[in-house]
Amino acid sequence: MWWPSPREDGLHSLIDRDERPNAWLKAVYSPGVALITQMEDGPAKGALTSSISSSGVIIELLRHLAPEPGERVLEFGTGTGYTTALLATRTGPGSVVSIEIDTVTADRARQNLDGLGLDVHVITGDGELGHPAGGPYDRIVATASVREIPQPWLDQLRPGGVLLAPLDSPFGCDLLVRLTGAGGGSARGEFVAKVDFMRFRGQREPRPYAELGWPENASVEPWQELRVEVGPHRQQIIDSALLRPAARSRAESSAP
Ligand SMILES: C[S@@+](CC[C@H](N)C(=O)[O-])C[C@H]1O[C@@H](n2cnc3c(N)ncnc32)[C@H](O)[C@@H]1O
Incomplete structure (x- = not known):
């Protein structure tokens, strides 16, 4: 290394x-x-x-994901298999599916996990598509960052399940988003930490933040105040200050 x-x-x-x-x-x-x-x-x-991944960041990520024994977990970005091994140790045999796009990396991770005697399904493929055959999942987690949450992840998350992913942001870093499945391929949640991850291969190309659902001037607000809503054909990051009663009554009073 x-x-x-x-x-x-x-x-x-x-x-x-x-x-x-x-x-x-x-x-x-x-x-x-x-x-x-x-x-x-x-x-x-x-x-x-x-x-x-840095162990400090992964422990923080797993704390927010909080998988329980026996839960079905889908992970993207197997890498060395380190995070996968922690997940599998927590949830038990046969409960983790992990997808890695790079063939050599995926093969090595399989060897690492086999060597530890862990029963994990490592798939070589594009994580953006998820793995519908193994779903719905109680927990979905990415250890590479995206600019936009792929719809297949939302479709494969069970209502009430938790999805955790680093999302590119206008704050000059990724923000770790924690979403709860709301059914119908949608989810909502908030940001829980500032992080820095490698980008998903298919999402390396920069895109305007407005196109990705970020409010104008988002980076001047505290990121902890932002709320996230994602679903079919939309990703929206909302400044929660606008949702507070005072702001709402202002909006209502200006309504025709
Ligand atoms: C930061 S590493 C993950 C490290 C892993 N958590 C570990 O502890 O070893 C990110 C991984 O995501 C993989 N990756 C990138 N794009 C991907 C995609 N579309 N689908 C699946 N894996 C992808 C990369 O090949 C890389 O191995």
């Missing part, structure tokens, strides 16, 4: 477990670091395409 911040020469330092076992262990057990496990364009330079 490689250290995430580049050196002065722009390259990332390789941390080889065989050559530097102590540095490797120290890096793996640093809670605030996401270590690079794959680069698109060469061994030490280029786009970072897979990493093992």
Whole structure:
């Protein structure tokens, strides 16, 4: 693996477990670091395409997801299989489906999980489509970020189930959104943390925030005040200040 911040020469330092076992262990057990496990364009330079998520962030994410033993979980972005292993240990055999788009990464994750004796279904494919055959799911979680929540995720979430995903935001970071399934392929919720994840492959291209349902000047409001509603053909981020009684009565009084 490689250290995430580049050196002065722009390259990332390789941390080889065989050559530097102590540095490797120290890096793996640093809670605030996401270590690079794959680069698109060469061994030490280029786009970072897979990493093992930072354990501190994953613990925070799992705290908000709060899966219970026996619940059906769908995960996107298997990566090394680290988060998948934690999920499977919590929910039990046969309850986690995890989708990874990169063939080499998915194969390695399968080996890692098999090596731990965990019964997990790892699928090589595009997570944006979900996996309808295994649903509906009690918990859905992504460890790569999206600009727009894909509709198949909402269709495969059971009413009352929880969906957690990093959503690109105008705040200069991703915001972790926690949504509760409301039936009919819709869900609503709020943001619970500032995070930074790799983007889903199919959503790397930037898009105007207004097109993605963000209110104008969203980034000047505290992000904790925003509410999120998603459903067929819409993603809407709403400033909750506008929902407060004073704001509502202003809107009502200006109604014709
Ligand atoms: C930050 S890594 C996930 C790390 C993982 N949580 C771990 O702890 O090892 C993000 C992963 O998402 C994968 N990914 C990107 N786009 C995807 C897509 N459309 N469907 C499924 N996986 C995708 C990448 O290949 C990468 O392995």
